[in-house]
Amino acid sequence: MVIMCISHSMNHSLLLVLSPLLLIASADLKVTLGTLSQIAAVGMFMYGGGAILGGAISDRVGEERAIMLSMALSGLSTLLVFLLPGVYGIGVGLFMIATWSSIYHPTANSFIIRVYKEKMAQYMSWHGVGGALGTMTAPIISTAVGLAFGWRYPYLLFGSLAIVTSLFFYRYRSDVSPPKARAAKTGYLETIRIKALRPLFIYSLPNGLILKGIEFFFPTVLASKGFPVEIAGFALSGVLICGVVGQIVGGRVSERTGMRDVVVAGSALTLMGLLLFHLLPQPYGALMLILMYGLGFYATIPAFNVIAGKASPEDKRGTVFGLFFLINFGIGSISTSLGGIIIDRFGTGYVFILLAGFAVALLLAALRIKRDKPERALRVGK
Numbered sequence: 270m271v272i273m274c275i276s277h278s279m280n281h282s283l284l285l286v287l288s289p290l291l292l293i294a295s296a297d298l299k300v301t302l303g304t305l306s307q308i309a310a311v312g313m314f315m316y317g318g319g320a321i322l323g324g325a326i327s328d329r330v331g332e333e334r335a336i337m338l339s340m341a342l343s344g345l346s347t348l349l350v351f352l353l354p355g356v357y358g359i360g361v362g363l364f365m366i367a368t369w370s371s372i373y374h375p376t377a378n379s380f381i382i383r384v385y386k387e388k389m390a391q392y393m394s395w396h397g398v399g400g401a402l403g404t405m406t407a408p409i410i411s412t413a414v415g416l417a418f419g420w421r422y423p424y425l426l427f428g429s430l431a432i433v434t435s436l437f438f439y440r441y442r443s444d445v446s447p448p449k450a451r452a453a454k455t456g457y458l459e460t461i462r463i464k465a466l467r468p469l470f471i472y473s474l475p476n477g478l479i480l481k482g483i484e485f486f487f488p489t490v491l492a493s494k495g496f497p498v499e500i501a502g503f504a505l506s507g508v509l510i511c512g513v514v515g516q517i518v519g520g521r522v523s524e525r526t527g528m529r530d531v532v533v534a535g536s537a538l539t540l541m542g543l544l545l546f547h548l549l550p551q552p553y554g555a556l557m558l559i560l561m562y563g564l565g566f567y568a569t570i571p572a573f574n575v576i577a578g579k580a581s582p583e584d585k586r587g588t589v590f591g592l593f594f595l596i597n598f599g600i601g602s603i604s605t606s607l608g609g610i611i612i613d614r615f616g617t618g619y620v621f622i623l624l625a626g627f628a629v630a631l632l633l634a635a636l637r638i639k640r641d642k643p644e645r646a647l648r649v650g651k
Contacts, residue, residue, distance in 0.1 A: 477601020538565025
């Protein structure tokens, strides 16, 4: 689990280098924020789009091998940002980083569901904490390194760390994740038709739109409201400090209340945070968003993953998680593109109004998820 947390941290870090340095990269490359957002959106789509194949790969070669390939190749892809000129470097580089990184999430979730039969939500939450720590520290490190040496150099730093992390999976192999030769051909349509999964697929879409929108635009929106660039970059880390607490609390509370109730409560907090961001004067609006979105949104992650894992056929669990991440991170990256269009046409402040609308849809979708029994009650029943 320690190695998995480190891997999760590196995986998220690679995709967050550009966000706090968006204004600097835009000026250096001599392109508008909208144009750079469109370029990034293609790469962000592959972070989810590639997951549909990554999940199927893990079902066939085993989760640990798939994670090793993901970490090593995504790390090596950061060199493209340096080797290719101008916008081609960030465009092709981010595309390849995201493509190889996309293998990780469906594979890791399938691995955790397979290994940890008891207290799944707690183990999911600890794995989520690893990712949140990476997402929290990446903007701080990227801002510091980028301001000191240039916006490309944080890619080299995190790419090197990802390659080192992959060596853990090369040298260490457990026996819990053998290649699954018994896995049938990937039946995506058959998977989508599973009744228990349908409301979860619907929930994933606004979830991804909100996540990718806040991750990519939060520092830029704050900078447009008069926050210094350094503070705006660090604010995203503040969201994830709260996210660490949210994942731990969400994993524990879900055992008592049931997974679905945590998903509903967290979705409601997300909506409240986005509304208060617009209703309150700054910096109070930003502080409420950081607190409520960080706690609420991230508390839902371990609970949702357990619901999805239990509803999935065991031999296709990687494929199912791949579909979720296609929707969450792939289609969800549309908000990056939409946000860029809104910025160029109407102004930066309107981006989060769009995200508040997505949050309304998120809460409505959460209410459609079937209520489950608390894990503790099920264990007592045994």
